Amino acid sequence: MEAKNFKIGSVTNLTRQIYRLELEGSFTTSPVPGQFIHIKVDDRLFLRRPLSIAGYKNNILTLIFQVVGEGTKMLSNKKKGEVLNVIGPVGKGFPINKNWKNILAVGGGTGIAPLIFLIDYLSHSRTTFLYGARSRQYIAFTALPKGVNYIFATDDGSYGHKGLISKTTSDFLRKNEKPDVIYGGGPYELLKKIGELSEKHNIPAFVSMENRMACGMGLCYGCVTKIKSGSVWEYKRVCKDGPVFSTKEIIWE
Amino acid sequence: MGMSALGVKIGPLVMNSPIVMAGGIFSYGEVNIDFVNYKKLGAIVTKTVSLKPRKGNPQPRIWETSSGMINSVGLQNPGIKDFIKNTLPSIKRDGVKVIISIMGEDEEEISRITRILMGEKNSYNAIELNLSCPNVNRDEIMTSQSPEMTSKFVKSVKRVCGDMPLIVKLSPNVTDIVEIAASAEEAGADALSMINTVKALSVDFKNNRIIEGGLSGPSVKHIGLKAVYDVYKKSGIPIIGIGGITSGKDALEYIAVGASAVGLGSGFFSNPLLIDEVYDTLSRFLRENRFKTLADITGLLNEKKKQGQNMGRNFRGKRY
Numbered sequence: 001m002e003a004k005n006f007k008i009g010s011v012t013n014l015t016r017q018i019y020r021l022e023l024e025g026s027f028t029t030s031p032v033p034g035q036f037i038h039i040k041v042d043d044r045l046f047l048r049r050p051l052s053i054a055g056y057k058n059n060i061l062t063l064i065f066q067v068v069g070e071g072t073k074m075l076s077n078k079k080k081g082e083v084l085n086v087i088g089p090v091g092k093g094f095p096i097n098k099n100w101k102n103i104l105a106v107g108g109g110t111g112i113a114p115l116i117f118l119i120d121y122l123s124h125s126r127t128t129f130l131y132g133a134r135s136r137q138y139i140a141f142t143a144l145p146k147g148v149n150y151i152f153a154t155d156d157g158s159y160g161h162k163g164l165i166s167k168t169t170s171d172f173l174r175k176n177e178k179p180d181v182i183y184g185g186g187p188y189e190l191l192k193k194i195g196e197l198s199e200k201h202n203i204p205a206f207v208s209m210e211n212r213m214a215c216g217m218g219l220c221y222g223c224v225t226k227i228k229s230g231s232v233w234e235y236k237r238v239c240k241d242g243p244v245f246s247t248k249e250i251i252w253e
Numbered sequence: 254m255g256m257s258a259l260g261v262k263i264g265p266l267v268m269n270s271p272i273v274m275a276g277g278i279f280s281y282g283e284v285n286i287d288f289v290n291y292k293k294l295g296a297i298v299t300k301t302v303s304l305k306p307r308k309g310n311p312q313p314r315i316w317e318t319s320s321g322m323i324n325s326v327g328l329q330n331p332g333i334k335d336f337i338k339n340t341l342p343s344i345k346r347d348g349v350k351v352i353i354s355i356m357g358e359d360e361e362e363i364s365r366i367t368r369i370l371m372g373e374k375n376s377y378n379a380i381e382l383n384l385s386c387p388n389v390n391r392d393e394i395m396t397s398q399s400p401e402m403t404s405k406f407v408k409s410v411k412r413v414c415g416d417m418p419l420i421v422k423l424s425p426n427v428t429d430i431v432e433i434a435a436s437a438e439e440a441g442a443d444a445l446s447m448i449n450t451v452k453a454l455s456v457d458f459k460n461n462r463i464i465e466g467g468l469s470g471p472s473v474k475h476i477g478l479k480a481v482y483d484v485y486k487k488s489g490i491p492i493i494g495i496g497g498i499t500s501g502k503d504a505l506e507y508i509a510v511g512a513s514a515v516g517l518g519s520g521f522f523s524n525p526l527l528i529d530e531v532y533d534t535l536s537r538f539l540r541e542n543r544f545k546t547l548a549d550i551t552g553l554l555n556e557k558k559k560q561g562q563n564m565g566r567n568f569r570g571k572r573y
Contacts, residue, residue: 001286001287001288002287002288003288003525003526040523040524045317046317046318046320046321046322046470046471046519046523047315047317047322047522047523048522048523085525087525211312212312212313212314212315212316212317213315214315214322214324214519214522215278215521215522216522217284217286217522218280218284219278219279219280219284219286219522220277220278220280220315220324220326220522221280221300221309221314221326221329222314222315222324222326223314223315224309224312224314224329225312234308235308235309235329240284
């Protein structure tokens, strides 16, 4: 983990509230899919903001985020050439196994960011990507890697299946050959549903969790979530023990 | 070899630097953070350890405010026995002193935990007694809100820990912190850490709920400064000044009003180079104003020193 300055290479509005931020610089240890960075957005904000890494290639760190509050709003207004202080790469990434060849990725909203990095990383595998969004305008088409079988769902039915991506996932698993693994990212309810489907179909599943963070380095225990530990549970840090957890370990609220 | 200019003595505890990572913000010191410069750090205070494991509070535990943050971690820890077995051996030292923070529900419990800890007395350098967490038993009073209770708890620990330096952490949520500090001192405290976070609340209309906890960050700095100033005036033991330090100048302010050392908290989350900045500012201040040691400037602007040799010296604080 390092703390260093990155220069903004570009800020691109992909669609509606979704942006791609490219930062120029490099880490001594290359990030792996599922890891995130903790970014100092602005002096007016006391805390940093955690953002999933969506790509890291040729000294360009790519982030994809949606404007949800003050921090992401300020970030979307940044200009090329500005410098941002970054702590990273942080956290445990997605487990990867050579024997997992048939891969199912399920992402909702900007929960797709770590999955994009992962799919790029697993380019040799056969991947189906189930992508859910509010409506057609909220799908970041230009951010999606090629060579992947995509299935979309939108809440209003303006693109792909109508309804939640969790429903599409459930249908997909019923009708298709069983994937070797499910990777997920997105809203809590979606991750929870992935956990249920993983259990029902007996497929290992790993999801990238999110939470409010203060330190983002495993120091303050602010971002914890309930994780099974033997016959009991304990609060584990999303930033350091995660953000990726096996759905089997998570105690869902 | 004597101490370096920034070396300080907190009662019997000798540190190479006046900079302390305050309790609760640096885990137990076992997490390896590559960019922390241990050469410029004096001590690490661990997260508070209790006799039995504590699960801590439910989410939300962190809430950003306009000039700081509210936390409600609730002293999550594995309990003293698990801590000694699994965490104490992996605390990174590199010349940095280790201060174990402890809490107890009553005098018997705090004695027991101290006794267990004294069985490992060569593995750490001091004890901090946390009497002031705002996130536990929120509806009851905190020990450090009562001079009598403070005295009883401090005595219970000191009786067992003997020569082991004992630091007592105080809450700003009191009518008169000077009275509480005096009671801790009289009961045998070797030093004081102040202030703990300030009780606070945020309203979250998005979810129609309130967020309660302890406020930290720039918004509490002037509360901390006032507390240190008042206590230094009357007290004879060293103070570790804590609360809202986000720059070298902030640290200098705490020292000028009476702190012998400074604790960093949430400011470190915002600025990972804060340790270096504070250290370098303090070094530069001593050098440029021709002071030999940090002890020479502790309380420089406190009225306690009005008759002292330092008054009238034309130091240049505004440049920092």
